[in-house]
Amino acid sequence: xxxIKTIDDTSINxxxxxxxxxxxxxxxxxxxxxxxxxxxxxxxxxEPIVGYSHRGHEKMAENRIWEQFLPNxxxxxxxxxxxxxxGYCMALEKLCGIEVPERAxxxxxxxxxxxxxxxxxxxxxxxVMDIGAFTPFLYGFDDREHVLDLLERVTGSRLTYCYNxxxxxxxxxxxxxxxxxxxxxxxLRGRFKDYHNLITENIIFIKRxxxxxxxxxxxxxxxxxxGPSLRGSGVNYDVRKNExxxxxxxxxxxxxxxxxGDVMARYQVRMAEMEQSMNIIEQALDNLPQGPVRSxxxxxxxxxxxxxxxxxxxxxxxxxxxxxxxxxRIPYRIKVRTPSFSNLFVLTRVLPGNFIADxxxxxxxxxxxxxxxxx
Amino acid sequence: xxITQLPFIKEIYGFLGQDLVAxxxxxxxxxxxxxxxxxxxxxxxRKVAGHIQLRPGPMxxxxxxxLQTLIDAVKLMSKExxxxxxxxxxxxxxxxxxIIIPAIVCFVVIPFSPLMQVREMNVGILLIFSFSSLTxxxxxxxxxxxxxxxxxxxxxxxxxxNVAYEIPLLLSTMSIIIMTNSFKMSEITAAQSxxxxxVYQPVAAIIFFISTTAETNRAPFDLVEAESELVSGxxxxxxxxxxxxxxxxxxxxMFIAASMGAVLFFGGWHGPFFPGLIWFVAxxxxxxxxxxxxxxxFPRLRFDQLMNFAWKVMIPVALLNLMxxxxxxxxx
Numbered sequence: 001x002x003x004i005k006t007i008d009d010t011s012i013n014x015x016x017x018x019x020x021x022x023x024x025x026x027x028x029x030x031x032x033x034x035x036x037x038x039x040x041x042x043x044x045x046x047e048p049i050v051g052y053s054h055r056g057h058e059k060m061a062e063n064r065i066w067e068q069f070l071p072n073x074x075x076x077x078x079x080x081x082x083x084x085x086x087g088y089c090m091a092l093e094k095l096c097g098i099e100v101p102e103r104a105x106x107x108x109x110x111x112x113x114x115x116x117x118x119x120x121x122x123x124x125x126x127x128v129m130d131i132g133a134f135t136p137f138l139y140g141f142d143d144r145e146h147v148l149d150l151l152e153r154v155t156g157s158r159l160t161y162c163y164n165x166x167x168x169x170x171x172x173x174x175x176x177x178x179x180x181x182x183x184x185x186x187x188l189r190g191r192f193k194d195y196h197n198l199i200t201e202n203i204i205f206i207k208r209x210x211x212x213x214x215x216x217x218x219x220x221x222x223x224x225x226x227g228p229s230l231r232g233s234g235v236n237y238d239v240r241k242n243e244x245x246x247x248x249x250x251x252x253x254x255x256x257x258x259x260x261g262d263v264m265a266r267y268q269v270r271m272a273e274m275e276q277s278m279n280i281i282e283q284a285l286d287n288l289p290q291g292p293v294r295s296x297x298x299x300x301x302x303x304x305x306x307x308x309x310x311x312x313x314x315x316x317x318x319x320x321x322x323x324x325x326x327x328x329r330i331p332y333r334i335k336v337r338t339p340s341f342s343n344l345f346v347l348t349r350v351l352p353g354n355f356i357a358d359x360x361x362x363x364x365x366x367x368x369x370x371x372x373x374x375x
Numbered sequence: 376x377x378i379t380q381l382p383f384i385k386e387i388y389g390f391l392g393q394d395l396v397a398x399x400x401x402x403x404x405x406x407x408x409x410x411x412x413x414x415x416x417x418x419x420x421r422k423v424a425g426h427i428q429l430r431p432g433p434m435x436x437x438x439x440x441x442l443q444t445l446i447d448a449v450k451l452m453s454k455e456x457x458x459x460x461x462x463x464x465x466x467x468x469x470x471x472x473x474i475i476i477p478a479i480v481c482f483v484v485i486p487f488s489p490l491m492q493v494r495e496m497n498v499g500i501l502l503i504f505s506f507s508s509l510t511x512x513x514x515x516x517x518x519x520x521x522x523x524x525x526x527x528x529x530x531x532x533x534x535x536x537n538v539a540y541e542i543p544l545l546l547s548t549m550s551i552i553i554m555t556n557s558f559k560m561s562e563i564t565a566a567q568s569x570x571x572x573x574v575y576q577p578v579a580a581i582i583f584f585i586s587t588t589a590e591t592n593r594a595p596f597d598l599v600e601a602e603s604e605l606v607s608g609x610x611x612x613x614x615x616x617x618x619x620x621x622x623x624x625x626x627x628x629m630f631i632a633a634s635m636g637a638v639l640f641f642g643g644w645h646g647p648f649f650p651g652l653i654w655f656v657a658x659x660x661x662x663x664x665x666x667x668x669x670x671x672x673f674p675r676l677r678f679d680q681l682m683n684f685a686w687k688v689m690i691p692v693a694l695l696n697l698m699x700x701x702x703x704x705x706x707x
Binding site: 041139202 | 430606
């Protein structure tokens with residue numbers, strides 16, 4: 001049983017006042033509403049209020065055929081759409097027993113990891129902007145632009161992709177995409193030096209992030225935190241390693257873990273994760289097999305009656321699709337377990353006792369995507 | 376023919392005195408210069424920020440967007456001035472008016488060139504310090520009267536920050552004052568004719584620069600209007616021309632801070648070949664460029680770190696520097 005101290009347990013008196021941070025606020029990244037009780041500038045209690053961008057994706061799934069839910073998946077977490085896309089296809093492939101060509105698996109991994117890099121770039125830079133440095137945000141966007149150009153070339157869209165299909169991917173990648181990806185990786189490796197000079201080794205940044213917003217290992221596990229936020233607290237858990245899916249076991253990559261659990265640790269984990277993603281992409285490009293990119297799958301699939309839970313790692317943590325099929329062309333139920341929901345509510349434990357400025361930094365470091373919380 | 380020889384002008388001189396007429400003309404020039412200069416500085420800031428961030432900045436209105444701020448000013452003037460329902464209406468109205476006064480008054484004693492100074496005062500430096508302290512009063516009024524929690528937090532931060540950083544600012548200036556034995560801006564400038572004071576007083580110059588950055592609420596000390604925390608800080612509720620006045624004052628204060636720096640440490644209007652005015656303005660704009668550069672490079676400090684830095688680092692170092700200066704002057 002979770003022992004969460006709700007915001008109602010603390011009373012408003014002469015010293016303590018209530019502040020609605022959001023839903024319209026520059027650093028709540030969308031429509032997040034954070035109800036804070038403050039004593040001066042110190043947070044006494046915090047409660048995230050969700051539901052401002054609820055679009056009912058799970059209910060929509062029950063009203064359309066299996067294929068038609070595919071575009072919805074990339075709109076749940078709009079920053080790692082391809083990963084959600086891939087996850088949904090893999091879940092149904094597992095349920096129906098559809099074989100996927102090897103080349104398609106490689107392409108899925110390459111595009112998903114590129115998507116992870118773009119998501120982490122945005123997440124880190126938005127977090128740095130919350131701390132007060134505006135310029136790195138646009139440097140990050142400059143790099144992210146290259147990823148989006150690459151992905152646009154192969155998937156046709158820049159943000160809300162619908163590239164994966166049951167049994168493979170929509171279309172093959174060409175040589176120019178491979179070369180462009182290699183060029184991008186070389187470029188980003190050079191840019192990392194700039195980022196470390198500008199951000200990581202900046203004395204003000206270090207002062208603002210070291211020892212701030214500490215999520216202990218116990219707290220993280222208690223709240224079900226996953227992703228970089230969990231690995232920043234010293235738990236070595238990544239679905240790609242612990243419950244491998246797709247062709248991830250074939251690649252040689254590490255899961256970066258930091259023990260400190262503070263804002264800086266989460267930032268460092270994300271930076272290191274981008275480097276690991278670049279390693280994975282390079283290995284995938286080196287070993288890219290020839291062959292078809294899509295197996296023969298009927299136009300409409302009819303999964304057998306049954307249920308399946310499929311977990312995968314998005315840029316924000318472990319995502320799970322729980323899919324129940326009653327043997328018809330329309331899903332009976334699709335439940336999506338999204339990481340940001342659990343990651344966000346850890347704030348109720350972490351924020352009390354911190355300054356407002358640290359609360360904003362902590363919120364930024366957890367890197368939530370609000371539509372993913374509300375679905 | 377000298378304009379002062381005209382009988383009409385002579386009569387006015389006889390009636391009012393030459394000083395008063397000169398002062399009136401000077402103040403009129405200041406009243407024109409202050410808004411235009413702020414508009415230009417806003418454009419410079421946006422342009423510099425743009426180029427730092429790999430984008431062109433304003434480009435549409437005029438060549439390289441130079442008229443953008445004028446258009447923005449027209450827009451702000453035509454906007455409705457909203458007063459929140461629960462605001463303290465009188466103070467809310469008064470705050471933007473008060474903030475513009477010190478910004479204009481301080482210009483009176485700034486020596487742009489040996490001849491271009493509206494009024495020579497033997498307490499010139501003190502006048503600037505005393506009037507620029509009024510800014511914080513206006514910020515507190517704005518924050519309190521808005522009846523907005525973000526504005527209030529910003530205002531409270533502003534008071535604590537300004538009080539803390541005024542001490543090292545004055546201490547670093549004092550080490551210049553005891554070298555020149557004068558509060559007159561022109562005498563301080565004249566004393567630097569062979570060597571600028573930054574050579575003798577590098578520590579004081581650094582303290583002065585950091586303190587003025589904090590006094591003018593510029594990043595990395597812009598906690599008063601920390602966007603990611605307090606939306607816009609003390610002027611969250613202000614709209615239209617009232618907001619524009621706060622903006623105007625911010626950039627004018629920056630200009631005054633930079634011209635103080637130029638006078639105290641960089642020799643004011645001294646320089647070879649060109650007239651004094653060009654040297655002075657060039658030095659001021661270079662200092663402003665550095666302030667802008669710093670803003671778009673560094674993250675923001677946290678409030679307790681800011682205060683610790685003032686009380687535990689800046690003030691002791693400034694005091695030590697002042698003591699060493701005094702001892703050296705006594706021994707020599």
